[in-house]
Amino acid sequence: MLTIDPESTVPIYLQLRNEIMEAIARGDLSTGDTLPSVRALAGDLGVNMHTVNKSYHELVSKEIIEIVPKKGAVIIVDEGVSNQRLALMSAEFRPLLAEALVRGMKEEELQRLITTIMNNIKED
Amino acid sequence: MAFTMLLITILFISVIQVAIPFLIKRTVVFGVTIPYEQASHPMLQSYKRKYAILTFLVGITVMISYILGNQSAMEETKLVLFGMISLFVVLLTSLSLYFYFHYKTMNLKKREEWFRGVKQVRVADLALRSKDEMLPSYVHLIPSLITVMLIILSAQLFDQLPNQIPTHWGPNGQPDAFTDKSWMSVISLPLILFIFQTMFFGINYYTKRSGIKLNAANVTSAKLRQLRLRKYTSWFLFITNILLTILFSFLQLNLLYENLFNDSVLMLVPFAFFAIILAGALGLAIKVGKVDSDLEGTLVMDHTKKQDSIDEDRYWKGGLIYYNPNDPSIFVEKRFGIGYTINLANPIGYLILFLPVALILLIQFTI
Numbered sequence: 001m002l003t004i005d006p007e008s009t010v011p012i013y014l015q016l017r018n019e020i021m022e023a024i025a026r027g028d029l030s031t032g033d034t035l036p037s038v039r040a041l042a043g044d045l046g047v048n049m050h051t052v053n054k055s056y057h058e059l060v061s062k063e064i065i066e067i068v069p070k071k072g073a074v075i076i077v078d079e080g081v082s083n084q085r086l087a088l089m090s091a092e093f094r095p096l097l098a099e100a101l102v103r104g105m106k107e108e109e110l111q112r113l114i115t116t117i118m119n120n121i122k123e124d
Numbered sequence: 125m126a127f128t129m130l131l132i133t134i135l136f137i138s139v140i141q142v143a144i145p146f147l148i149k150r151t152v153v154f155g156v157t158i159p160y161e162q163a164s165h166p167m168l169q170s171y172k173r174k175y176a177i178l179t180f181l182v183g184i185t186v187m188i189s190y191i192l193g194n195q196s197a198m199e200e201t202k203l204v205l206f207g208m209i210s211l212f213v214v215l216l217t218s219l220s221l222y223f224y225f226h227y228k229t230m231n232l233k234k235r236e237e238w239f240r241g242v243k244q245v246r247v248a249d250l251a252l253r254s255k256d257e258m259l260p261s262y263v264h265l266i267p268s269l270i271t272v273m274l275i276i277l278s279a280q281l282f283d284q285l286p287n288q289i290p291t292h293w294g295p296n297g298q299p300d301a302f303t304d305k306s307w308m309s310v311i312s313l314p315l316i317l318f319i320f321q322t323m324f325f326g327i328n329y330y331t332k333r334s335g336i337k338l339n340a341a342n343v344t345s346a347k348l349r350q351l352r353l354r355k356y357t358s359w360f361l362f363i364t365n366i367l368l369t370i371l372f373s374f375l376q377l378n379l380l381y382e383n384l385f386n387d388s389v390l391m392l393v394p395f396a397f398f399a400i401i402l403a404g405a406l407g408l409a410i411k412v413g414k415v416d417s418d419l420e421g422t423l424v425m426d427h428t429k430k431q432d433s434i435d436e437d438r439y440w441k442g443g444l445i446y447y448n449p450n451d452p453s454i455f456v457e458k459r460f461g462i463g464y465t466i467n468l469a470n471p472i473g474y475l476i477l478f479l480p481v482a483l484i485l486l487i488q489f490t491i
Contacts, residue, residue, distance in 0.1 A: 001343060004246040006434065023250055036253055043335025043453040044248035046436065 001124075004045060012047060016055040021064065022121050024075060035065060035073040125391065126294075127194050129398060130207030134190065134214060136402050138183025140409065141218040144461060145172035147413025149349070150420075151339055154222060155443015155459045156229040157435045159238050160341030163418075167232055171225045172418070175218075182217045186210045222460060226443050243431045247340045252347060257355040258332050259362055264325035267369040271321065274314040274376050281380050282310060290379060291491060298390060309491040313379070316484050317372040323480040324365045327455070328358055330476060331464060334453035340433045345416035350457075353412045357463060360408050364401060371397050409462045 002019040004012055023029050035041070038056060042049040056073050059065045063085070064077045081089070100110055145154075150163040154171065162168070190210050194203060233239075289309040290299030303309050331354065339346040374393050378384055385393075413419060439448040443459050447468045454473045455464040466473035 002248045002250060003340070003431075004248075005243070006246065007244070020250070029250055036250060037333075039333060039452045040253060040335065041248060041250075043333070043451060044252075044337065045246045046335065046337065046434070046448070046451050046453075047246065048450045049452050 002045070004047070013051045013054040013058065016045075016052065017058040020055065020059060022124065024064070024077065025121050026124065029075055031075050031078055033075050034071060035075070037072055125395070126200065126204050127207065129395070130204065130211070131187065131190060132398075132402065134183070134187055134207070134211050136406070137211060137214055138179065138187070140405075141179045141214065142176045142183065143409070143413070145175055146418040147409055147462060148460060149339070149416055149457075150418060151341070151433065152443075152459050154226040154229045155440060156226060156233055157433075157437050158229075158233060159242050159432045160339065162238055165232075168229065171228060175221050175225055178221055179214075179218045183214055186213055223442070239432070239435055241430075244434045245340050245431050246434055247338050247343060248336075249338065249343070249347065252336055252338075252351075255351060256332075256336070257351065258358040259328065261325055261329040261332060263362055264321060264328055264365055267365055268318060268321045270369055270373060271314050271318045274317075274373060275311050278310050278314065278376065278380060282307070285310060285380070286382075293375065293394070298387070303491055306491065308487070310379075312487050312491050313372050313376045315487055317369060319480045319483050320368055321365060323476060324361055326476040328361055330454040330472065331358070334455045335451065337457065338433075339416070340431050342416065345420065349412060349416040352415060353457060353462075356408045356411050360404050363404055367397050367400060412462050 002016065002023065004015050004019070006012065008015065010018075020029075020035065029035070035056070036044070038049050038052045042052045045052075056065065056067070059073070060067060064075065065073045066076045068074050097110075100113075105113075151158055151160055153163075153168050154175075158165075158168070187210075190207060193206050198206065285305055287305050288302040289305050290301065291303050291309065291312070292299065292301035294300045336350045336354070337346075338350065371393060374385070378390070436448070437443070439451075440446055440459060444465075445468060446456055446465055449469040451467055451469070453467055454470050454476070456467055457463075458465045466477060468474075
């Protein structure tokens with residue numbers, strides 16, 4: 001299930017991007033599967049097509065999906081992270097980690113936090 | 125015959141009107157969105173009961189007066205007119221009652237501040253479309269082959285046809301209006317049939333592409349209802365297409381070959397058409413209406429976390445007319461009744477429904 005909260009401060013296209021990533025992480029969808037068309041998903045959620053389009057473009061730039069003519073948005077992600085991708089992810093992690101350190105969090109606490117979030121994603 | 129058909133129609137419409145409040149989605153009462161947990165609120169249940177009892181009484185009264193009218197040896201045309209008026213009385217009173225309870229429900233919702241503290245979200249299931257069992261749209265093009273054959277056949281027989289062509293048939297299946305022979309008047313029936321078939325294709329095609337809206341508080345039931353609605357309406361549409369093709373082919377063959385069918389067949393075919401359509405509509409209403417409605421029984425909350433769907437009442441004028449420019453869907457589930465209605469913010473919707481009507485009227489006026 002995808003859940004979008006219109007009241008949230010996080011823009012809808014980012015929420016949607018994150019929800020699709022979580023669905024893949026959970027195993028709801030796997031490599032080779034096709035996402036619904038932009039029109040279909042926008043209709044299901046009752047949001048503007050541009051919003052869904054923007055989320056799909058986010059996922060394309062993350063190399064998680066690929067837009068294949070006539071087939072639609074196909075999931076292409078596979079196991080293993082390239083060095084380039086790792087560098088991008090670490091850049092995104094960095095400010096969050098800095099905030100955690102500023103607040104005096106220890107390594108074990110951070111590890112526990114990560115485990116909790118991972119379980120949360122899997123359960124949902 | 126006309127009397128029986130009208131009486132059955134009035135009975136059918138009355139039964140549906142009485143049953144509607146219990147067949148519609150639990151979370152939309154008289155066109156007003158309510159939180160899932162309020163679905164069994166005693167006031168709402170009492171509104172629904174009152175609506176059902178009042179429409180039932182009106183239906184019964186109208187039917188009795190119509191039957192009495194029939195026994196008083198009224199003229200056939202007057203009786204048909206009386207029947208039509210009776211039908212409108214049933215429809216208009218149920219519509220007025222709908223509006224009355226629509227405003228009562230809106231006030232109750234406002235007064236009790238139902239959506240306060242309820243987290244409103246939008247949900248969708250990425251894998252749901254793989255379970256969608258709607259018929260493919262091209263099936264609606266298959267009966268068109270028969271239409272094409274009818275037109276070819278009519279062209280070949282054109283010279284042998286009489287100078288008067290029937291244009292209207294009475295309820296007994298006998299033609300009661302004629303026009304001069306011309307290319308247009310000879311092929312007008314298959315032409316109208318072809319317009320209908322194309323319209324059915326368009327409806328199926330755009331329903332398939334429209335959104336599958338789920339209720340966030342009870343996803344399981346909502347999914348089942350949406351899948352059933354899509355599957356059975358597409359089947360209903362296809363059966364209607366086939367029946368209409370049979371009916372029109374039958375009338376066209378009767379026009380091309382005089383005395384091909386005897387009088388009892390002429391009477392039976394339109395009646396069978398009418399009976400199957402009504403039975404199909406009833407079956408559809410029951411199949412869809414028993415899921416995620418009051419008929420389903422107990423309320424099951426899917427999540428322990430309190431969440432509900434977005435209140436989209438502002439896109440529904442009077443709870444009946446949908447206008448939402450943000451929604452790319454062309455057909456959406458009706459709020460009061462079983463089936464679909466169009467998103468008036470989308471011009472394709474107008475085109476699919478009004479263009480065929482305009483074309484058929486044009487054909488009628490040119491012959």
